[in-house]
Amino acid sequence: MASLKRADFPLPDLSDERTTEFFAGAARGELVIPKCDSCGAFCWYPEERCLKCDGDAFTWTAVDGHGRLYSWAVVRRAFLPAFEEMVPFVTGLVALDADPTVRIVSYVVDCDPDALAADQPLDVVFRDLRFPTVPDRAVPVPMFVPA
Amino acid sequence: MSDWGHATELDDISGQVAIAGIGETEYTKASGRTAREIGVEAAERAIADAGLEPTDIDGLSWNGAFADFDADAFHEHFGTSHDLWTSRWGGGMTWAGTAPHLAAQAIADGKARHVLNVFPVAWATQRGSMTGGPGETHAAQPLKQNLEVPFGWFPQPVYFATIMRRHMLEFGTTEEQFGAIAVACRRNANHNPTAVMHEKKMTLDDYLASPLLADPLRMFDSCLISDGGAAYITTSLERARDLAQPPAVVAGVGEGNAESGGHWSQQQEFTSTPQVFSAPPAFKMAGLAPGDVDVLTVYDPFTVVSMMQIEDMGFCEKGAAGEFVEGDTLHHDGELAFNTHGGLLSHAYVLGIAHVVEVVKQIRGTAPAQVPGCEVGVYGGYTGGMASTLILTEDR
Numbered sequence: 001m002a003s004l005k006r007a008d009f010p011l012p013d014l015s016d017e018r019t020t021e022f023f024a025g026a027a028r029g030e031l032v033i034p035k036c037d038s039c040g041a042f043c044w045y046p047e048e049r050c051l052k053c054d055g056d057a058f059t060w061t062a063v064d065g066h067g068r069l070y071s072w073a074v075v076r077r078a079f080l081p082a083f084e085e086m087v088p089f090v091t092g093l094v095a096l097d098a099d100p101t102v103r104i105v106s107y108v109v110d111c112d113p114d115a116l117a118a119d120q121p122l123d124v125v126f127r128d129l130r131f132p133t134v135p136d137r138a139v140p141v142p143m144f145v146p147a
Numbered sequence: 148m149s150d151w152g153h154a155t156e157l158d159d160i161s162g163q164v165a166i167a168g169i170g171e172t173e174y175t176k177a178s179g180r181t182a183r184e185i186g187v188e189a190a191e192r193a194i195a196d197a198g199l200e201p202t203d204i205d206g207l208s209w210n211g212a213f214a215d216f217d218a219d220a221f222h223e224h225f226g227t228s229h230d231l232w233t234s235r236w237g238g239g240m241t242w243a244g245t246a247p248h249l250a251a252q253a254i255a256d257g258k259a260r261h262v263l264n265v266f267p268v269a270w271a272t273q274r275g276s277m278t279g280g281p282g283e284t285h286a287a288q289p290l291k292q293n294l295e296v297p298f299g300w301f302p303q304p305v306y307f308a309t310i311m312r313r314h315m316l317e318f319g320t321t322e323e324q325f326g327a328i329a330v331a332c333r334r335n336a337n338h339n340p341t342a343v344m345h346e347k348k349m350t351l352d353d354y355l356a357s358p359l360l361a362d363p364l365r366m367f368d369s370c371l372i373s374d375g376g377a378a379y380i381t382t383s384l385e386r387a388r389d390l391a392q393p394p395a396v397v398a399g400v401g402e403g404n405a406e407s408g409g410h411w412s413q414q415q416e417f418t419s420t421p422q423v424f425s426a427p428p429a430f431k432m433a434g435l436a437p438g439d440v441d442v443l444t445v446y447d448p449f450t451v452v453s454m455m456q457i458e459d460m461g462f463c464e465k466g467a468a469g470e471f472v473e474g475d476t477l478h479h480d481g482e483l484a485f486n487t488h489g490g491l492l493s494h495a496y497v498l499g500i501a502h503v504v505e506v507v508k509q510i511r512g513t514a515p516a517q518v519p520g521c522e523v524g525v526y527g528g529y530t531g532g533m534a535s536t537l538i539l540t541e542d543r
Binding site: 009012023051073075079086089091093103105113141 | 280360373
């Protein structure tokens with residue numbers, strides 16, 4: 001069980017092997033998703049075995065970063081101290097055009113929250129994620145903007 | 148599309164066992180008590196209710212992820228040391244619905260005669276020291292900690308706000324319809340003196356005026372945070388007939404599972420629950436249909452979880468629950484008496500164990516908001532990636 005005591009929580013734990021490649025991709029400006037070497041399916045979240053064919057080898061593969069807004073919440077209450085200066089913010093699920101069964105959880109930014117619509121096209125952008133509770137640290141992550 | 152989950156294969160135990168004893172503690176805001184203290188008190192009251200002695204209890208189930216109450220706590224409290232058949236796959240949530248099935252197997256195998264299932268919680272007392280409150284166990288999971296929490300998709304109110312919005316987008320469900328569920332639960336709690344919200348009335352206007360925590364989800368869509376616990380005793384139907392209370396017969400049990408587990412974000416049927424897989428085999432085992440149900444209680448951490456389970460258990464078509472729940476349908480004196488004790492929203496957040504106890508009371512005819520002539524009561528358990536269905540009937 002990963003520790004909530006780490007000093008950089010709630011930034012992602014870059015030492016966690018299962019998601020290292022995801023954040024390394026974001027640092028290069030690429031959205032990368034594990035693809036099963038056996039059946040070719042995108043497997044998200046990164047699990048140890050492919051849910052479709054039980055394969056256990058994956059290649060992290062860049063996708064084009066276009067998707068559609070599947071659903072979202074406009075968070076108004078800061079549930080963690082780290083979010084206090086951010087609220088209200090939009091977080092939601094983006095179904096990727098490359099495979100709509102893959103839903104990326106992220107922020108929708110540069111948008112009017114009241115103007116968002118179901119299944120509207122979005123594009124990935126890479127931004128530094130920072131929290132005031134974690135000074136001097138930033139992690140580049142994929143976020144989404146209206147296309 | 149039905150390949151997103153599956154039913155657990157369960158042996159048919161219809162009519163073999165019954166719930167013969169129930170026990171509850173007070174349900175409160177922060178009490179300063181430990182879950183262990185609450186657990187043993189609930190256990191003691193269930194044993195007394197059944198007319199048994201602690202030494203008669205030879206089977207014990209609890210939830211291993213909440214190890215506050217276990218066999219050691221039982222023996223320490225009662226000063227006993229006898230052998231117990233035990234299972235860590237009982238307690239509350241989805242397992243409050245399947246623990247009688249585990250007990251039935253232990254009883255059939257001759258491993259136990261009287262099986263006590265206990266679930267206590269002291270989250271109201273513990274809340275101040277938890278990261279994100281009840282979200283803490285979620286935040287501790289590595290994939291959520293790295294792929295959800297950093298993106299603000301945390302804790303449970305945010306997950307369920309997202310599910311709620313999709314339900315609204317797909318089916319046209321309105322905020323007033325979600326509000327109807329909250330108002331029904333509150334009115335039922337107003338009839339139940341043990342409910343935390345017993346004294347507080349709520350109208351639909353009050354619901355609509357309650358703050359948006361994560362738009363579209365409001366404070367009044369959300370469960371309470373409580374201290375409290377309950378317990379029940381399962382024994383053979385034959386034995387139950389000799390005990391102090393009228394038996395609540397276990398007529399059907401089901402369990403459903405989503406392949407995406409607790410990762411709601413990736414569940415392909417996003418606005419459904421694994422009740423889709425759980426309820427049909429439970430009704431089949433019982434030889435009953437949703438139309439036969441006099442009282443329905445479902446695990447209701449948020450109104451949308453009730454909305455989805457009402458659909459997925461077959462009380463209306465998928466997507467039609469919004470219209471179905473309008474008005475007073477779900478009130479204790481409505482068309483489908485629902486969470487008649489007040490549910491997690493207005494009774495107490497004790498994670499489903501009190502829902503099962505409420506169904507037993509309804510079958511006995513002793514519930515505060517009693518449904519006249521209640522013969523069939525159902526509990527819908529839910530724990531994200533899993534759901535359970537427990538059908539109890541009067542002894543006929």
